Structure formats: structure tokens, C-alpha cells
Amino acid sequence: MTRLEERYRRVLRLLPAWYREVWEEDMVATYLASVDTSDPDDADYAADYGRPSWSEVASVVALAVQLRVGSAGAAPRSTLWGHAIRLAALSAMLWHAASSAVGLLTGLWLAGVIPFLPPPPMPDEYRLLLYGQPWETFRIVGGLLWLPAYLLLVFGLWTAARWLTSIAVVATTVYMVWIERWPGDVFTVSSSYDRLLAILLVAAMFVVFHRDAPPIPRRPWLLALPYATAVVIGYVILLQAAGSSLPPLDWDGVLSVVMVAAAVVYLSARRLGRSSDTWAPALAILAVAVLGMRAASLLDFALFRSFGWPSATVPLGIAEAIALSVVAVMLILLTSASMRRLPSTPGVRSW
Amino acid sequence: MTEPAFFILTALVDEPRHGYGIVGEVSALSDGRVRLKVGTLYGALDRLVGDGLVEPDHDEVQQGRLRRYYRLTESGRRTLAAEAERQAANARAASERLRNWRLANNGGLS
Numbered sequence: 342m343t344r345l346e347e348r349y350r351r352v353l354r355l356l357p358a359w360y361r362e363v364w365e366e367d368m369v370a371t372y373l374a375s376v377d378t379s380d381p382d383d384a385d386y387a388a389d390y391g392r393p394s395w396s397e398v399a400s401v402v403a404l405a406v407q408l409r410v411g412s413a414g415a416a417p418r419s420t421l422w423g424h425a426i427r428l429a430a431l432s433a434m435l436w437h438a439a440s441s442a443v444g445l446l447t448g449l450w451l452a453g454v455i456p457f458l459p460p461p462p463m464p465d466e467y468r469l470l471l472y473g474q475p476w477e478t479f480r481i482v483g484g485l486l487w488l489p490a491y492l493l494l495v496f497g498l499w500t501a502a503r504w505l506t507s508i509a510v511v512a513t514t515v516y517m518v519w520i521e522r523w524p525g526d527v528f529t530v531s532s533s534y535d536r537l538l539a540i541l542l543v544a545a546m547f548v549v550f551h552r553d554a555p556p557i558p559r560r561p562w563l564l565a566l567p568y569a570t571a572v573v574i575g576y577v578i579l580l581q582a583a584g585s586s587l588p589p590l591d592w593d594g595v596l597s598v599v600m601v602a603a604a605v606v607y608l609s610a611r612r613l614g615r616s617s618d619t620w621a622p623a624l625a626i627l628a629v630a631v632l633g634m635r636a637a638s639l640l641d642f643a644l645f646r647s648f649g650w651p652s653a654t655v656p657l658g659i660a661e662a663i664a665l666s667v668v669a670v671m672l673i674l675l676t677s678a679s680m681r682r683l684p685s686t687p688g689v690r691s692w
Numbered sequence: 693m694t695e696p697a698f699f700i701l702t703a704l705v706d707e708p709r710h711g712y713g714i715v716g717e718v719s720a721l722s723d724g725r726v727r728l729k730v731g732t733l734y735g736a737l738d739r740l741v742g743d744g745l746v747e748p749d750h751d752e753v754q755q756g757r758l759r760r761y762y763r764l765t766e767s768g769r770r771t772l773a774a775e776a777e778r779q780a781a782n783a784r785a786a787s788e789r790l791r792n793w794r795l796a797n798n799g800g801l802s
Contacts, residue, residue: 364734370757374731400731407735458798687742 343388344377346373348467350397359416359686372397390526403690410549418683423549425622425676431494431543431562432627433538434506436596438491439569443577444484476519483513493560499550506546510539529645530592534637538630589653593638594630604668611675618679625672632665693775696736699726701745701764708763710751738761745771757779766774 343351349372349524353365376391378384408415446455453460486509494502498590517532576595579588590598610616639658642650696718703709703717714737715728717744728736745768749761764772 360738364738366758367711367760368730368734370734370759373757375710375730376753393757397731400729401749402731404731413722442763 345376345388345391345393348391349373350430351395352401355401357405357408357416357419357686358407388664399679405456406548406639407551410551416684416687418680420628421619421683423554423681424452424619424624425626426549427554427557427621428620429626429630430542430549432541432623433630434487434491434494437487439567439573441487441491441678442483442566442570443573444481446574447577448481459498465578478514479519483509483511483516483619486512492564493547494550495557495559497556498525503543503546503550507543510536510543512533513539518673528643529632530637531641535635540633548606579656587650589651589657591638591650591654593635594654594658596631597635597658597665600628600663601664601668604628604672608668608671618675620674621672625676628665628669628672632662632669635662635665693771694736696728696732698772698775699781700728700740701768702745703715703770704762704764705772708761710712710759710761712751714762717764740768744768749751784790 346369350365353361353368356365357639366490372393374385376636378387409419410426415423420526429608449455450458451460486505489503490502492507493499514536517536572595575590607616607624637659639655639662642655642658699721700714702721702794703714708743709717711730711733715733718726718728723742737746741748741762744765746762747765749763752759
């Protein structure tokens with residue numbers, strides 16, 4: 342075996358074992374034939390020092406990802422993972438869309454265009470700070486695009502949804518990097534973690550909403566949007582009513598409570614035999630993501646400052662983190678049991 | 693049907709081919725525009741075999757390596773014919789519209 346063949350086989354290890362069993366020898370033969378040259382010196386050099394090109398490696402990586410997230414021909418276990426990641430991504434998009442809807446409504450209210458709801462008195466300098474600065478365009482665009490992106494996703498226009506989500510993430514990231522330059526502003530653990538989750542969400546949008554994925558059931562996901570928006574509006578009203586003395590429950594606290602409540606509802610329904618296996622891995626992914634968010638903001642409180650939240654936010658946040666950890670462990674155990682029951686190979690091929 | 697899958701099926705119409713043979717034939721059919729990478733080829737082949745459009749034909753040993761040849765199934769031939777007809781109908785519709793537009797705008801001079 343030449344060094345080149347060794348290197349190519351190493352790349353092929355990215356593919357699932359069952360797939361390699363069927364295709365590896367054929368893939369190696371085709372690859373080596375494709376790099377073969379008529380000049381014996383060149384062929385010897387390539388055999389000893391050649392490496393698979395980046396485009397060849399990328400094609401194998403793309404195939405490995407497709408096979409692991411349930412595209413056609415994938416194993417039932419991979420199909421379940423693909424479905425779970427789609428549900429988790431949709432749920433994350435729903436939350437962003439609800440926040441986006443509230444941002445839109447708030448903007449319309451402040452602009453005085455909502456009938457029978459006069460805008461609150463706002464000093465001109467505050468209005469200028471909110472809407473008059475060029476970098477605020479990035480914040481506004483980044484915040485509002487989630488709503489159309491979610492609707493496009495639910496209506497099956499996945500390519501447009503992917504690109505709108507990407508633009509929203511880039512715009513918000515540009516804004517965050519920009520304001521970080523202001524004196525007194527810091528790039529917190531929360532904001533870094535938030536960007537990481539946003540990038541993972543965009544990656545998931547590109548990978549799991551593939552042509553073999555089943556269509557999204559529109560009705561429940563459209564109905565979920567006003568409910569999620571109501572939760573966000575309810576919390577915004579609570580913050581407004583609290584005035585300068587903020588309540589102990591911060592934004593990540595709200596998300597933690599929603600996450601724990603969703604997990605409890607699912608686990609209860611499962612005990613009664615009224616829920617499927619599919620939601621367990623999706624909720625496990627979401628619980629781990631929200632736990633990371635909660636831990637990041639608690640770390641920020643310890644490292645930087647309280648950001649205006651009362652001291653009770655910290656013990657409450659720790660309680661939320663414990664509750665999230667408990668549900669995350671339960672969901673991971675359930676997921677692991679569900680996955681073990683499913684075959685990790687797609688069945689016997691025809692040869 | 694994706695473009696690689698369409699060209700792979702087309703490459704197998706006249707005779708069974710091995711992986712590298714398919715890569716070369718697809719490149720020739722598309723005037724060098726579609727150059728299949730190995731991961732892309734086998735992703736598409738696995739799907740086509742799974743759908744019953746392509747099947748293994750025979751194996752040959754060449755320079756100590758096993759080469760597997762693939763052939764089009766009857767179902768693959770029918771599917772390709774339907775896809776080719778669909779694409780041809782699309783192309784006819786677009787050409788017809790363009791011809792009418794040229795006639796309306798400059799008397800068909802361009």
C-alpha cells in the first residue's frame with residue numbers, strides 16, 4: 342500500500358463503518374485511478390508524497406455528514422439523529438422568531454404606528470441612540486430577519502431560510518464586534534457562547550434540511566409562533582412594570598424555565614405513553630444548549646458585573662442550572678436507550 | 693433528480709462502467725463542466741443503487757485491484773427517459789419564450 346493510498350483510506354474513516362464495508366475498496370480504486378499519471382516518475386512521486394486534494398476530502402466529509410444526518414440510504418439511527426437536529430433547529434428558530442416579532446412590535450409601538458397605543462415618551466437623545474446610529478442598522482436587521490427566516494423554513498423554502506438566517510447571524514455578529522469597541526463594553530462569555538450557538542444553528546440549517554428530509558408540518562409550528570411570542574411579550578411587560586429594579590429572573594432564566602417546562606411536559610407524556618422517541622434527542626440537544634447559556638451568564642456575573650440584575654439572580658440561576666442538568670441527564674439517558682434500539686446500519690445491500 | 697445523478701445514469705446507458713469510467717464519461721458528456729469527486733460519485737451511486745436504478749454488473753481485477761462495474765436497470769432507463777423528457781420540455785418552453793421575445797422586440801434579428 343502506498344502512502345497516498347494510506348492517506349486516502351484515513352480520510353475514508355470519516356464514513357460510517359457499514360458504508361465503508363460496502364464501498365471502501367471501490368472508492369480507493371476509483372480515487373487511485375483518478376490520480377494516476379502516465380509518467381512513471383510523477384506516479385512514484387505522487388504515491389510517496391501525494392495527498393488527497395481538499396476538494397476530494399471535502400466530498401468525503403460532505404458524504405459522511407449526509408450519511409449521519411439521515412439522507413437517503415442512511416441507517417435508522419442516523420435518520421433519528423437527523424430528525425432530532427431538525428426539531429432542535431426549528432425550536433431554536435421559533436424562539437428567535439418570537440423575539441424578532443416582539444422586536445418588530447416594539448419598534449412599531451415606539452414609532453407610534455400602532456393604532457390606540459400611543460408611544461411612550463422618549464427623550465430625543467435616547468431615540469437617536471436606538472435608531473439614529475449607522476451600526477444600529479446591523480442590530481435591527483439581525484434582530485428582524487429571524488421572523489421571515491422562520492416562516493420561510495416552515496413553508497418549505499429552505500434555501501431562502503438558510504440565507505436569511507446566515508445574514509441575521511452575520512449582521513448581529515458585526516454589531517456585537519462593533520459595540521465591543523466602546524469603552525466599558527466587554528465581549529462576555531455569554532455573547533461568545535451565543536455566537537457559537539448561532540453558527541451551529543446556521544450549520545444545522547445547511548446540513549439537516551436536505552432534500553430527503555420530510556416536509557415540516559406547518560400547522561403546529563405556525564400555531565407555536567404566537568404562543569412563543571406571548572411568552573416573550575409577557576416577560577417584556579414584566580420588565581417594563583419592574584422599572585429600574587429588575588426582577589431576579591433574567592433572559593436566560595426565562596429560557597431555562599421554558600426549557601425545563603417543555604422537558605417535564607415531554608417526560609410526563611412519555612410516562613403516559615403519549616409521546617414518541619423523536620423528541621427525546623431533540624430536547625436533549627436543546628437542554629444542553631440552554632444549560633451552556635445559563636452557565637455562561639452565571640460566569641459573566643462572577644467575572645464582570647451583575648449587568649443591573651439583582652443579587653437574587655445568581656442563586657436563582659444556579660437553581661435553574663441544576664434543574665436543567667437533571668432534565669438534560671434524563672433526556673440523554675432516554676435518547677441513548679432509543680438509539681440502542683435502532684439499527685446503526687441501513688440493512689443489507691444487494692451485493 | 694440532481695445533476696450528478698442525471699449524468700451518472702446517462703453515462704451507464706450504453707455499457708456498464710466502473711467508478712473511474714463513470715467519472716471520465718460524465719466529464720465528457722458535460723464538456724468538462726461536471727467533474728465528479730469520489731465522495732460525490734459514491735454518494736450518488738449508493739442512492740441510485742438503493743433506489744434500484746443502478747446495479748452492480750461484474751467485477752474485474754486490474755493491477756491487483758478489484759474494479760466493480762455498474763449497469764443501468766430497466767427502472768433506471770425509464771427514470772432517465774422521463775427526466776430527459778422533462779428537461780427537454782422545460783428547454784423547449786424557455787426557447788419558445790425567448791424566440792417570441794426576440795420577434796416582438798427586434799424582429800428576430802438577434
